[in-house]
Amino acid sequence: MNVLRQLHVYYREKNHLLILSILCLAAATALGLVYPNLLRKLIDDVIAPRNYSEAPYLALTALSVIIVKAFMQFLSGFFGGRLGNYLAYRLRNACYEKLQFLSFRYYDTAKTGDLMSRLTGDLEAIRLFIGFGFAQLLNLFFMVSFGAVMMMSMNWELTVLTLITMPFLVLVAWKFESKIHPAFQEMRLALSSLTTSVQENITGVRTVKSFAREPYEVEKFSERNERYKSNQIFAALLWSRYFPVMELLASVSVAILLGVGGTLVIHKSLSLGELVAFFGLIWFIIGPLWGLGFHINNYTQSKASGERVLEILNQPIDVQDDEHALMLPGEQVKGHIVFDHVTFAYGNKMPAVTDINFEAKPGAVIGFLGGTGSGKSTIIQLLMRAYDIDEGSITLDGTDIRKIKVRQLREQISTVFQETFLFSSSIRNNIAYGIQDVSMDEIIRAAQLAKAHDFIMELPEGYDTVVGERGMGLSGGQKQRIAIARALLKNPKILILDDATSAVDMETEHEIQTGFQEVMRGRTTFIIAHRISSLRHADLILVMDQGRVVQQGRHNELIHTSGPYQDVFRIQYADYLSRISDKEDEVNRA
Numbered sequence: 001m002n003v004l005r006q007l008h009v010y011y012r013e014k015n016h017l018l019i020l021s022i023l024c025l026a027a028a029t030a031l032g033l034v035y036p037n038l039l040r041k042l043i044d045d046v047i048a049p050r051n052y053s054e055a056p057y058l059a060l061t062a063l064s065v066i067i068v069k070a071f072m073q074f075l076s077g078f079f080g081g082r083l084g085n086y087l088a089y090r091l092r093n094a095c096y097e098k099l100q101f102l103s104f105r106y107y108d109t110a111k112t113g114d115l116m117s118r119l120t121g122d123l124e125a126i127r128l129f130i131g132f133g134f135a136q137l138l139n140l141f142f143m144v145s146f147g148a149v150m151m152m153s154m155n156w157e158l159t160v161l162t163l164i165t166m167p168f169l170v171l172v173a174w175k176f177e178s179k180i181h182p183a184f185q186e187m188r189l190a191l192s193s194l195t196t197s198v199q200e201n202i203t204g205v206r207t208v209k210s211f212a213r214e215p216y217e218v219e220k221f222s223e224r225n226e227r228y229k230s231n232q233i234f235a236a237l238l239w240s241r242y243f244p245v246m247e248l249l250a251s252v253s254v255a256i257l258l259g260v261g262g263t264l265v266i267h268k269s270l271s272l273g274e275l276v277a278f279f280g281l282i283w284f285i286i287g288p289l290w291g292l293g294f295h296i297n298n299y300t301q302s303k304a305s306g307e308r309v310l311e312i313l314n315q316p317i318d319v320q321d322d323e324h325a326l327m328l329p330g331e332q333v334k335g336h337i338v339f340d341h342v343t344f345a346y347g348n349k350m351p352a353v354t355d356i357n358f359e360a361k362p363g364a365v366i367g368f369l370g371g372t373g374s375g376k377s378t379i380i381q382l383l384m385r386a387y388d389i390d391e392g393s394i395t396l397d398g399t400d401i402r403k404i405k406v407r408q409l410r411e412q413i414s415t416v417f418q419e420t421f422l423f424s425s426s427i428r429n430n431i432a433y434g435i436q437d438v439s440m441d442e443i444i445r446a447a448q449l450a451k452a453h454d455f456i457m458e459l460p461e462g463y464d465t466v467v468g469e470r471g472m473g474l475s476g477g478q479k480q481r482i483a484i485a486r487a488l489l490k491n492p493k494i495l496i497l498d499d500a501t502s503a504v505d506m507e508t509e510h511e512i513q514t515g516f517q518e519v520m521r522g523r524t525t526f527i528i529a530h531r532i533s534s535l536r537h538a539d540l541i542l543v544m545d546q547g548r549v550v551q552q553g554r555h556n557e558l559i560h561t562s563g564p565y566q567d568v569f570r571i572q573y574a575d576y577l578s579r580i581s582d583k584e585d586e587v588n589r590a
């Protein structure tokens with residue numbers, strides 16, 4: 001019930017809908033009790049004494065009861081439906097909002113397909129249970145207790161005898177629930193893994209095809225499908241094992257009633273009408289108890305679903321605003337950044353960066369060079385507080401970034417990532433992402449600076465061209481240029497270019513860099529690059545290796561100091577250097 005209690009927070013202001021739905025259902029149930037009584041009256045007071053004049057009144061009463069009962073059932077469904085939809089709506093919004101604020105750490109391990117299945121299948125199961133199943137389950141108790149009380153009022157000994165099997169029925173139903181719940185949890189997991197495999201396959205379809213891995217993917221999917229099927233079969237097996245036992249126990253009750261009740265009628269201790277009424281009432285009890293399995297099934301499914309949805313909602317956000325977090329008036333930010341003995345590890349792994357120290361004065365350009373996995377991107381992630389550091393401090397204009405409101409900090413930073421993400425929307429919207437009230441002229445200016453304007457104008461609908469999911473239909477370089485335009489439009493105090501020009505050719509890179517000279521003015525810029533050409537003009541270059549800064553200085557100093565920077569320079573400029581030495585040889589020979 002803890003799950004239901006936690007879910008209750010999301011619909012407590014609509015409690016009245018739940019209460020109305022339950023009351024209407026209870027009223028419909030109570031009206032259902034009128035039938036066996038009418039039957040008893042018909043047999044004992046009309047047919048036996050041949051007092052037929054009362055028959056039309058009884059028929060009229062039955063008709064009115066049917067109409068009112070149907071109306072009550074309609075109202076119960078109506079209120080329940082509104083409640084279920086309201087809850088699903090609130091939960092969907094809450095989950096989506098939570099997903100926006102969850103930290104990068106959460107997404108390091110999250111699976112899209114799994115999250116999608118929680119937001120769709122699991123939410124649907126909760127909607128159905130809270131909207132309808134819960135009232136039905138409660139109604140089951142109403143039916144059993146109303147029926148039992150009415151039977152008791154007619155003949156308590158016969159009632160006790162008839163209902164003797166009921167505790168066993170409840171026991172079996174209870175056992176069934178304890179087995180079916182884990183089975184459903186397992187089934188939900190299997191479904192998630194199935195959805196994940198479809199989602200990953202579609203996202204990575206190019207990789208799959210280029211490696212001709214279609215048969216492997218089909219096999220992988222079949223295995224997961226098989227697991228899902230086995231889970232379903234197992235649940236069905238449990239059902240088929242327990243259901244006959246429940247049916248058998250119910251039938252024993254009916255047999256007792258017929259045997260004992262019949263004898264009582266023969267001995268005139270029970271009227272025929274009462275026996276018939278008893279027969280109607282016993283079904284009033286057995287029917288719902290038979291359905292107990294179904295309702296429990298429903299309940300366990302939605303409990304498992306509720307747990308999965310609440311897992312998202314209860315997920316701690318590890319990077320969030322300090323209680324006294326400072327606002328950052330955008331126009332006053334200078335962009336002075338200091339890393340002081342910063343060490344950070346992802347999870348329990350070895351530190352990704354160790355003892356990082358550097359100062360970026362306002363407007364300075366800081367370059368990072370280093371091999372794969374040397375920690376360059378990590379430094380940038382720490383600067384935008386994607387993760388909180390383990391040791392040391394990072395300050396912006398003298399204030400520790402942990403004391404600044406995360407949103408405000410990030411508003412001052414524009415990042416162009418290694419991998420460009422474009423939304424399936426127009427190019428204009430993609431460039432203006434996250435910025436309100438921006439004019440077309442500003443968008444065009446940003447695109448011109450990013451050298452994107454010309455190719456955009458060549459597209460059939462220019463800036464209104466809608467790009468496919470993740471920018472499908474554009475080349476890697478074109479996507480990157482749009483991302484650069486997006487970053488420039490934000491007009492940030494801090495600009496981060498994380499291998500931002502890796503997908504464009506040297507010539508375009510040079511052009512973009514020239515554009516950057518202009519936009520970098522007055523902004524602190526961090527450039528991660530593999531090409532020395534991108535870093536030549538940096539005020540400070542940090543050379544990274546295995547999470548540590550192994551060299552630092554300006555380009556002209558570093559190329560004259562033996563070390564990794566000089567090595568990379570020699571490799572990248574080998575052609576250029578050999579051409580120079582050839583020329584020198586020629587001059588010497590001459």
Ligand SMILES: Nc1ncnc2c1ncn2[C@@H]1O[C@H](COP(=O)(O)OP(=O)(O)OP(=O)(O)O)[C@@H](O)[C@H]1O
Nearest residue numbers: 108346349352370371372373374375376377378379
């Ligand atoms: N989200 C993450 N979770 C766990 N470990 C990570 C994560 N991101 C990076 N790492 C690890 O941290 C180390 C530094 O990675 P980082 O991405 O900072 O390197 P990099 O220098 O930017 O590399 P590249 O040039 O290939 O992008 C690597 O060992 C990497 O495996």
